[in-house]
Amino acid sequence: MISVSESIEILKSNIQTLGIEMRDLIDSIGCVLSSDVLAKVSVPSFDNSAMDGYAICFESGTTDYLVKYNIQAGDTHVCTLNENEAARIYTGAPVPKNTNAVIQQEIVSVNGSNISFDKEKVKLGMNIRTLGSQCFENQIIASQGVLVTPAILGLLASAGVFEVKVYKMPKVSVIITGNELQKPNHELEFGQIYNSNEFALIGLLKSMGISQINTYQVIDALIEVEKTVYTALENSDILIVTGGVSVGDFDFVKQALENNQVKSLFYKVKQKPGKPLFVGKKQDQWVFALPGNPAAVITCFNQYVKPSLLAISGHKNTFEPTAILPLKNTFKKSAGLTFFVKGKYDYQGVEILQGQESFNLLSFNAANCIVKIDENAESLEIGSLVEVYPLD
Numbered sequence: 001m002i003s004v005s006e007s008i009e010i011l012k013s014n015i016q017t018l019g020i021e022m023r024d025l026i027d028s029i030g031c032v033l034s035s036d037v038l039a040k041v042s043v044p045s046f047d048n049s050a051m052d053g054y055a056i057c058f059e060s061g062t063t064d065y066l067v068k069y070n071i072q073a074g075d076t077h078v079c080t081l082n083e084n085e086a087a088r089i090y091t092g093a094p095v096p097k098n099t100n101a102v103i104q105q106e107i108v109s110v111n112g113s114n115i116s117f118d119k120e121k122v123k124l125g126m127n128i129r130t131l132g133s134q135c136f137e138n139q140i141i142a143s144q145g146v147l148v149t150p151a152i153l154g155l156l157a158s159a160g161v162f163e164v165k166v167y168k169m170p171k172v173s174v175i176i177t178g179n180e181l182q183k184p185n186h187e188l189e190f191g192q193i194y195n196s197n198e199f200a201l202i203g204l205l206k207s208m209g210i211s212q213i214n215t216y217q218v219i220d221a222l223i224e225v226e227k228t229v230y231t232a233l234e235n236s237d238i239l240i241v242t243g244g245v246s247v248g249d250f251d252f253v254k255q256a257l258e259n260n261q262v263k264s265l266f267y268k269v270k271q272k273p274g275k276p277l278f279v280g281k282k283q284d285q286w287v288f289a290l291p292g293n294p295a296a297v298i299t300c301f302n303q304y305v306k307p308s309l310l311a312i313s314g315h316k317n318t319f320e321p322t323a324i325l326p327l328k329n330t331f332k333k334s335a336g337l338t339f340f341v342k343g344k345y346d347y348q349g350v351e352i353l354q355g356q357e358s359f360n361l362l363s364f365n366a367a368n369c370i371v372k373i374d375e376n377a378e379s380l381e382i383g384s385l386v387e388v389y390p391l392d
Contacts, residue, residue, distance in 0.1 A: 001268040003375060004338040007279070008319050010265050011304065014281065015311040018168040018237055025156055028148045030209025031166035032314030037142040040160030043134040046094045048073075050127040053105045054115055055087040057098040058124060064116045069096060086115055095128060102127035135159060145316060167314030171212040173236035174201050175228055177243040177253060178292060179219050196294045196361065197242045204301055207392055208309060220244060225256040233260060237285055238312075240305060243292030246276040253289050254278055262287050270375060271338045273358035274300040286312070293358035299340045302370050302391060321372070321387035325350045331373065331380045339373035345388050367391060 002010075020034040049055065056065055062084060069079045069087035071094065079087060079096035087096050095102065101122055109116045135141050141159055142152055148166065156164065181195040182188055198215055205213055214235050218228040225244065232239050244253035254267065262280040269277050273296035278289035286308065290300045307318035328351040333339050342363045343350045350371055355363035372387040373380065380386070 001270055001275075002266050003270050004372075007266050007269050007277075007304070011279065011308055012311070012319060014265060015308065016284070017312055017314055018170060018284075020165055021168050022163055023166055024163050025153060025161060028164050028166050029150065029153060031148050031164075031169060033142055033144055033146045033148065034165045034167050034314060035144050036140045037156060037161055037164055038138050039135045039141045040137065042132040042136045043158050044129050044131060047099070047131055048129050049089045049091055049093050049095055049102045050129050051102065051104050052090050053127060054103045054108055055081065055089045055095045055099040056101055056103060057081045057083065057085070058101045058122055059083070060119065063119050064114060067113050067115055071096070099128065100124050145314065147315070169210055169212070169313055170237040170309060171214075171235065172205055172210055172238045172240065172309075173214040173216065173232035174198060174205075175216045175218060175225075175232055175239065175241045177218050177220060177225060177241065179250075181217065197292070197297050200294065200298055201240060201242070201301065204298070204306070205309075208306065210309070220250040220252060222252040222255060225252045226259050229253075229256045229260045229262075233262075233282060233285060233287075238309065239285065239287045240301075241287070241289040242297050243290075245278050245289040245291060257287060257289065269338075270336065271340060273340065274303075275337075277304065279304065291358070294361050295342075295356075295364070296358040298361075298364065298391075299342075299358075299370055302389060303340055303372075322369075322390050323388045324385050325388050326383045326385055327352065327380055328382065330382060333373060333378060335376050335378050338375045341371050341373060342367035343369045343371040343388065345369045345390075350386065350388055364391070 065084055065086035067088055068085045071087050071089045073090055073092035075093055081087060081096045081098045089102060101124055103117055103122060104127060107117055107121050141155060146152060176195055176198045180192050182192045184194045202213060216228050216232055218224050241253050244251045257280060262282045264280045267278045268275055273293060274291055276291050277300055280287045288305050290297050310318040325345055326349040328349045331352050341356050342353045344353060344366050345368060352371055353363045353367055368391055370389045370391060
């Protein structure tokens with residue numbers, strides 16, 4: 001049995017990305033850029049108005065101008081302003097040549113085809129978005145390692161980018177083991193429970209942007225588990241198994257994995273919940289075998305599977321806590337195991353919640369994080385600093 005810190009180091013030392021692929025921009029959301037992205041055009045690609053108003057070639061002694069043009073956003077003809085001339089202009093429209101200010105309509109007096117204004121309210125260059133004020137053609141606008149978010153999509157599209165190189169997202173298979181499991185849309189017989197692990201894991205994976213997910217449910221029989229593992233490995237980069245990984249008479253997962261040539265990286269971690277955690281690899285494929293208790297599944301996913309999947313997908317520093325915060329309440333435990341407990345945090349600190357049993361999902365109703373309590377800690381007082389890992 002190894003410590004949590006040892007298990008994390010083993011994971012980090014084995015992480016490799018799955019390669020690189022070109023994706024259409026709209027299909028790259030949630031992926032990580034594998035190279036810098038250059039703007040295909042300058043943005044803006046022409047000087048344009050930042051608001052509705054009047055474009056002028058401002059002369060400090062002149063306050064009366066003839067409105068000669070009316071320019072809307074999208075107009076493509078080129079206008080030129082001469083002395084004492086102005087153009088009615090709208091937000092985003094190209095400013096005429098010789099324009100050196102756009103006066104907002106609220107400070108302009110209109111008299112037929114003429115306008116006047118208080119010259120003290122006018123400054124050269126006001127309300128003009130100049131060419132390239134966001135970025136210039138061939139400038140780096142998104143760096144390697146950046147997550148493609150909706151805002152990044154907008155940025156790239158604004159600069160004419162229509163496809164990007166990203167790290168490949170993994171294909172994931174999920175195997176749920178257990179004779180006692182029933183689907184939520186079926187009636188329970190005595191001794192059965194509903195299969196919550198499948199729904200939790202699919203939700204967790206989808207929330208990470210992983211869309212290629214296969215799911216399997218199998219009874220506790222070695223040959224059936226072995227065949228299901230074989231099939232799942234044929235169709236995935238990552239395999240997640242829940243249940244059947246301990247040492248009971250009907251726990252066949254570890255043996256089934258070994259029979260499918262999965263090599264163990266580690267088995268059993270000094271932690272609660274999730275002590276019988278197995279992580280292994282078959283060549284470049286990863287296998288995470290989690291205990292069957294639902295709260296332990298979510299916790300182990302958050303602390304081990306999620307950061308590994310993120311790292312495989314090109315993210316950096318995925319195993320680091322998001323924050324180190326003071327406790328709002330006391331906590332006691334025995335030394336020797338690292339505890340991962342459900343908590344609720346804000347900017348002032350973190351509270352450890354009630355209902356920490358590994359079968360108990362109810363406290364996730366309030367929890368927004370997992371709190372790590374170090375292996376050697378026994379008694380933590382209010383104000384003690386702890387590592388916080390959000391539940392997304």
